[in-house]
Amino acid sequence: MVQRTDLSPGRAEIRDLSPDMGLDVLASWFASSPDGIAVIDADRIVRAANQTFAREMHHPLPEIVGRPADQVIVAWPERMADIFRRVRETGQPVSGGAYPFVFRDQPQRGTTCWESTVSPILAPDGSFRGWLFVQREVTEREQAEAERNRLLAQLERRAAEAEAVFRALPDIFFRLAADGTILDYRAGTATDLYLPPEQFLNRRMQEVLPPPLGDRFVRALQQTLSERAVVTLEYPLHVAGRDQVYEARFAPLGKDEAIALIRNITERKQAEAERERLLKAERHARELAEAALRSRDEFLAIAAHELKTPITSLRGYAELIIRRMEQGRISDPLEVRRALETIDRQADRLAGLVNQLLDISQLDQGTLRLNRQMADVVDIVRRVVATVQAGTTRHTLTLHAPASLSAYVDPARLEQVLYNLVDNAIRYSPQGGPVEIDVSLPDQNTVRIAVRDHGAGIPPEQRPQLFTRFFKAGVRRPAGGLGLGLYLGQRIVALHGGTITAEFPEDGGSRFVVTLPRALAQASGGESAP
Template identity: 35%
Template sequence: MIARSRIRATVRPAERFFAGGAVAEHGVDEFRSIKEVGRAMQVDSKIQTERLRERLEVLNSIGQSLGRAVDLNALCRIVYRGINRIIDTTGFILGLYDEASQTVSVVFQVDSTVELPNGSFPLGSGFTSQVIQTRVPRLIRNWSAEGPHVQIQYATNQRGLPESAVTVPLLAGEQVIGVLSTQSYQPEAYDEDDLLLLQTVGSMVAIAIQNLRVTQRLDVQLQRRVSELEAVLESMTDALLIIDAGGRIVRLNRTARKLLCADETSVVLGQPLDREQWGQWPLGARVVAEALEPVIDALRRGEALHDVEVTVHGQGRQVLSFSCAPLRDPDGTLVGGLIVFRDVTGRRDVERLKEEVLSIASHDLKNPVTVIKGQIQLLRRQVATGSIDLDRLSGGFAGLEHQCDRLTALIDLLLDFSRIEAGRLELQPGPTDLVELARTVLEGVQTTTDRHRLILTAPERLEGIWDERRVEQVLRNLVTNAVKYSPDGGTVEIVIKADEGQATVCVRDEGIGLAPGDAPRIFERFYRAKGMRHLEGSGLGLYICRQIIAAHNGRIWADSEGPRLGSTFCFTLPRSSAESSGDS
C-alpha cells in the first residue's frame, strides 16, 4: 500500500505538468520510469499471487489426498507428486525415526524421478540427524559453501552431492517421528517460501502418519516388536550390515557406521559391495569391502559362514571376524543377506601376548631349573663318594641360592607383567628418600661385580611421596642392565637432581650402547635391541619400569650416541605424584 500511494502521489503532479503545456524532456523520462515501475510491480504482484495460488492448490490437494491414503507407500507418493508440481524434487526422501533405537528408516526415496531401494541408518552427526536432534528445519542454499559434511548418502546416477536442500522434521507434538527432505543439484534452488511450504506439508504428513498408526490397530504390537528389535540391533557391539539380493547395503547399525565412517569418510547406502565399486569407496571402507568379498560370494550362493577372520591393513593392522547368513522370503527366494563382523584385533593381540609370555616362561624358567637340578645331582654324587669338603659344599649351596633368586626374579617379573596387562598394578606411596634408595641399590649391585665402578652423584637427601619398593625395582633394573650391557667393565653412574616439582634420575654406562632406531622402542614389551639379543633377558624389564614410572605420573626415556658408545636411561618423578595415583 505504501508503494502504490507513493506512485499515485508522484503521477498527479506529472499529469498537471502536462496539462499546463510546460512539458520538459526530463519530466517525460521521469514519468515513463514511474509508469514502468508501476507495471513491473503489477507483474510481480501477479506472479506472487499466482505462486501463492499454486501452492495453496497443492496444499489443498495433498491434504485431501492424504485422508484417502491406505498405507505408507501411498502416502509417500501423494506427497512426492504434489510437491513435484511446484519445486525441484530431483532428490526426495521421506524417513521415519524410531526414538528407542535412534534409527532413521528411509521408507520412500526418489532420485531424478526413479524410486530407489529403501534403507536405514543410526542417528549420527550428519545433516539429517541434526534436523531430527534439534527439531529445527534447515535450508541449504549452496551446499559447497555452507553445507555440513555428508556421512551417509545413497548411490545415484548423479555425480557429486546435491547443491541445495530443504529438510524438515515430522513432528507429532513434541516428538519427532520422521524427516522430509527435497534436494537439488543446482545452487539457490530453494528459498524461505519453499522452507515454509515443506514445513506445512510436513505437519500434514505427520498427522496422516499418526492417523495410519491409529487406524491400523494390529500394527501397534508389530511396531513395538520392531522397535524392540531395532533397539537390540543398535545396542550390539558387533557391526551389522544387511544387503539386498544385488549385494547393496540397505541397513547398517551404529557400530558398523563407526567402523566404516572413520576420518570423515562416507558410506553409500544402495551401493553394491563388490569389486567393481571399490574404487568409489573411501579408503577405510574400501579395505573392509575388499575383506567382505568371500562373504558376499557366499551369500550369493545362499551359504552361511561363521567366524571367518581376515587381516586388513588400511589405517593400521586390523583383524576382522565375519559371519553371514542368507535372507529368504516365504517362498524360499534369496532376497539378501545379514553380515555381522567385529574387530578382534585386541583379542588376537592378547592371544599372541599369551603365547609370547608362555614362550618366555618355558625358556627362561627352564634354564635355572635345569641348573638347579644339575647342581643337586652333582652334590649328591660328591656326597655319596665322600669327595666333597665343606667349602665346595658351601659353594654349591651358594650356586643353588643364586639360581633360586633368578627363578624368583623371573616369576616376579611375569606376575608384574600380568598385573600391568590386567590394569592392577598397585602402588603404596609413602615418604621415600630417593638418594638413600639409590645408595642401597648401588651397594647391592657392586657386590656382584669387580669389573665395574658404581658411583652416585646426588644431594644428601631427596624426599618425595613414592612407592619405595617399586622405585627401588626400577633403579635396580636400570643399574643391573647397565652392568650387564657393559661386558668389558667401566663406570656406571647414578645422577640424581631435583627442583621443587620433580626429581630426575639418570643411569649412565660405558657399554654396548643403542642403535638409532632402538631408543624409541626399548621400553616396548618383549623388545630386544639388536646388540642385546645375544645376552640373557626377557624383554619385559624396561616395559615394567615404564609402567611403574607412568603410574607415578612420571616419564622415562633412553639416550645413546650409538653402538659401543654407552647409554643413558633417565626417569622423572613428580615429588608428590604418587599421593593420588592409586592403581595404574
C-alpha cells in the first residue's frame, strides 16, 4: 500500500510528482521496490513513503507520513543534514555512501549498514519542491566486502610470506608440465641458477639435463603425478668445475603439472661422511682402548704370577737355609750349593722379567739405544744354541752356519732376540724333537737367521696377533714368560733396519726368520738406532 500525500496546495495525488510517468507504473514501482523510498517536501516533512521504508524505520506507515524527516529517518546524523543542504543547493543527487547504525530497540541485530541516495524534486520551472530519499540496508554486502578484503589481505600476506621464504631458501624452483616441459624456472637468488632461464624455459628436461639424469627426472615426475605424492631424488652433477650432490623434491601441482625444488646438499653429504668417519674413528679408538685395557689387565695378571714365582722360590730357599743354619743342621756343602744355585737361577729369571719391562718402557719412550759394532753373527748364534741345549735333554738343536759371518749389530740385543726365538722353539715343542738353526747369506749385504721347530705350531686364527704385546700362542700357555719376547724381538730387529717374519711349514711347527743388513742401515718402522 502507498500512502499518497499532496506536495502542493490542492493536489494530493502521487502522480503529481512525475507527470511523465503513468500513475500505475509509478505506483507499482513505489510499492514493490526493495529499497526504502520516502518523498520529503521542502520543509523536510515526509509526504509519501512505501512499506519498505516504514519497515526499515520500525514505524507504521501512517505514523511516518506528515512527520519531520529528522524524526523518522533512524540514522539522521549531521552528515545527512549536510547532504540535504547540498542537494538543495546544487540540484544534483548526492549519495550518502554506506554508514553503520545500531537499532536501539533491536540491539541483537548488532551493527547494521545502510546506503542512501538523496535526489532533488524540481517543478517544471526548475524550482525546488523537495527531496526523494532512497535507502537500502547493505549489511550483508558490506560484510561480504569486508570478508573479501580480509581474504585478499590475507592472501597478499601469504603471497608475501611465500615470496620471502622462497627468496630465503637455497632452492631452485621448476614448474613442469606432464611431459617434462619446463614452464617456470627461477631461484631466490639469480646466481643460484645453473643457466639463464631463457635456456631452460619451454624446453623439456630430457633436452637440458644429461641423458641418464633427464630420464631419472622424467620417472620421478611421472611417479609424483600418478601417486599424487612427494617424490625425492638424489643425484650427483658436475657443476662449476667440481662434482656436487643435489636433492630434488617433486610434488603434484593440479592435474597435469608438478613443481620440483632442487637443493645443493654437497656440504650436507660431506658433513655426513665426515660424521661417519669420525664415528668409525671413535669406535676404532674405543675398541683400541678396550683392547689396551684388556691387555693391561692380562699383563698385570701375568706379571703378578710370573714375578711371584721366582720371588716365592727365592724366599723359600733363603728361609730354608736360614732355618737350617739356625738349627745347625747344614752339614752338606752340596745341599747349600744347590739351594744357592736355585736362588741364583730365580734371581736371573726375575732380572730377565724386569729387564723386559724396562725394554718395553724404553721402546715406548723412544729411549732404547743400540750399541752397534762389527760382530761375528755365527759366534753369537753358537753361544745361544749352546746355552739352550744345556738346559734340555729332550730336544736336539742343530746349527747350520758358515765358520763366521760379520755384521754391524748390537751383540747383546741380537743375542736377546735369538735366545727368545730358540727358547720359544723348545717351549712349544713339549714332546721334544729337533730344532734347526740356519745362518746364511742370501746376498753380500744381508744376513738371514732361521729358527725351525717341529712342535704344535701356531693356530691360524692367532697368527695376526703373533708380534703383539703379551701374546702367547696356543690355548694352554706354557709356563713362564710375559708374552713380550716376540714383540720385543720385532722392535729390536727393526732398530737394526731388519725384519722378523713367521712361516708355517705344511709338515707342522714354525719357522721364524730374522733378516739383518750387514752394514749400518736406517732403522725401519720410523725408529732411530744410533
